[in-house]
Amino acid sequence: MLDFVIFAVTVIVVLIIAVIYMYPSSKKISTIPGLDKTSAEDGNLMDIQRAGSLHEFLQNLHEQHGPIVSFWIGDEFVVSIASPALFKQHLSVFDRPGDLYRIVTPVFGVNSILFLNGAEGRARRQLFDKSLHHENLDYYAEHLHKVSMDLVSKWSSLVKEEHIGLQEYMAAFATKAVLQCIMGSYFTDDKEVLAFKRNFDQVWSELEHRARDPEIPSAETPRGHQFETALKELRAVMTRALEHRKKHKLGRKEELTVDHIMAAHHNDKDAMVGDCLTYICSGIPQTASMLTWCLYFLASHPKVQDKLHTELLHEFKVSGEFHPSTVLRLKYLRQVLEESLRCAVVMPWTARYQDFDTEIGGHKIPKFTAVVHALGVVMQDETLFPVPNKFDPDRFNVENSKNRDTLAFPPFGFAGKRHCPARDWVYLATSTIVASLINRFQVSLVEGQVVTPVYGMVTQPQDEVWVTVHKRK
Numbered sequence: 001m002l003d004f005v006i007f008a009v010t011v012i013v014v015l016i017i018a019v020i021y022m023y024p025s026s027k028k029i030s031t032i033p034g035l036d037k038t039s040a041e042d043g044n045l046m047d048i049q050r051a052g053s054l055h056e057f058l059q060n061l062h063e064q065h066g067p068i069v070s071f072w073i074g075d076e077f078v079v080s081i082a083s084p085a086l087f088k089q090h091l092s093v094f095d096r097p098g099d100l101y102r103i104v105t106p107v108f109g110v111n112s113i114l115f116l117n118g119a120e121g122r123a124r125r126q127l128f129d130k131s132l133h134h135e136n137l138d139y140y141a142e143h144l145h146k147v148s149m150d151l152v153s154k155w156s157s158l159v160k161e162e163h164i165g166l167q168e169y170m171a172a173f174a175t176k177a178v179l180q181c182i183m184g185s186y187f188t189d190d191k192e193v194l195a196f197k198r199n200f201d202q203v204w205s206e207l208e209h210r211a212r213d214p215e216i217p218s219a220e221t222p223r224g225h226q227f228e229t230a231l232k233e234l235r236a237v238m239t240r241a242l243e244h245r246k247k248h249k250l251g252r253k254e255e256l257t258v259d260h261i262m263a264a265h266h267n268d269k270d271a272m273v274g275d276c277l278t279y280i281c282s283g284i285p286q287t288a289s290m291l292t293w294c295l296y297f298l299a300s301h302p303k304v305q306d307k308l309h310t311e312l313l314h315e316f317k318v319s320g321e322f323h324p325s326t327v328l329r330l331k332y333l334r335q336v337l338e339e340s341l342r343c344a345v346v347m348p349w350t351a352r353y354q355d356f357d358t359e360i361g362g363h364k365i366p367k368f369t370a371v372v373h374a375l376g377v378v379m380q381d382e383t384l385f386p387v388p389n390k391f392d393p394d395r396f397n398v399e400n401s402k403n404r405d406t407l408a409f410p411p412f413g414f415a416g417k418r419h420c421p422a423r424d425w426v427y428l429a430t431s432t433i434v435a436s437l438i439n440r441f442q443v444s445l446v447e448g449q450v451v452t453p454v455y456g457m458v459t460q461p462q463d464e465v466w467v468t469v470h471k472r473k
């Protein structure tokens, strides 16, 4: 009898150990606080959908568990970090976990710079980065000035009190500016810009849909078919632009991103188109979003707008007509742009991984684990930015910034010299257009609007934002 009891107890204990070991949600693979899987198949995907977006999900998770948390995307264990001290521990990490970005693969292609890691990735970034370096900005300044003036004359021709949709106008500016600066003169033809934009808008809105709801429609469904058709057209426009560049590049002194892309991929047309689309899709919605939010904040904070206008008036008086590159010297304008990026959280996160076991904040991180940099959570952290939802450009004046860790404000990423390659260009483009508009117009918000952010791959207002403009004397 005793033998039987010992045998039975041993079997039960072995079974319990086996269940604990094999049942995934109870298999703790790390000491990092966070969530177990809520579904064996989807991990915490339903929780992310319920929160509204990955950014909002991470805000809740970090609020509950602190600056390092873990969760599951399907079968993949994911870590998220959200503090300047933890960011510091990832400063030199370059490689990006392609799986977290898989929704963009049909557009960017598998050879895109976005997915390229290791020595090859670093070398290609160095090559591509040359074109958007600070010293090349003078070339872009001229183009950006011209595109800005087109918008100024459009707004000048509107009738008094006409309602202006900020998202629409800022997307039009960003599309033209990015296409001309990345791809060159092919996109000085408005017809080609429109052909591009029609298809781009459809492709991008499908990608945003997939970011919210990862169920991918088959090509036979109307949504899937529309996406495939628009993508094919988009690729055709890009191919024409590349052929045009090849023919007309001879004798030109400027080296644009498209030139480096063509040189890197020799005769591989698909890879060229993929990298061009990587830059363009990583540039247009982000620039349009930043500008929409910036003008919305200026319209809803008249005192800030007046102070900015005073700075512009001063510059205007000193230099007669401000030169586009001098707008980068305007301190208050820069504060307004930085506070817009912070408040709006234009791109809420990025991610890295390492191919060896490592440690962050005293926790073991198994190799190949995706580590999310929760940029938006940090930029909205009330210990770093008190009353984080308040738009206050003075947070970025010299006095208020001097004791703040630079990693508390990483809107363009920070790790492995793989932060956004267009950071300097973005400040030049947005400074040029915001200065041109505010110098000539007083922008006011149409009353009665509730402006709600939607945190997708890029943060956009849920609905169009309506303003009116009055010409300044």
Ligand code: HEM
Pocket: 113, 114, 115, 125, 178, 182, 278, 279, 280, 282, 283, 284, 286, 287, 290, 346, 347, 349, 350, 351, 411, 412, 413, 414, 415, 418, 419, 420, 421, 422, 423, 425, 426
């Ligand atoms: C407000 C505007 C923008 C914001 C906030 C922004 C932000 C970012 C962020 C956070 C990343 C990820 C960095 C990382 O992983 O550490 C990124 C990557 C990237 N951005 Fe931007 N970006 C903006 C505009 C642009 C523009 C205008 C372009 C090009 C014309 C561009 C091209 C890219 C590319 C190609 C990458 C991927 C680089 C790589 O994988 O190595 N971005 N951007």
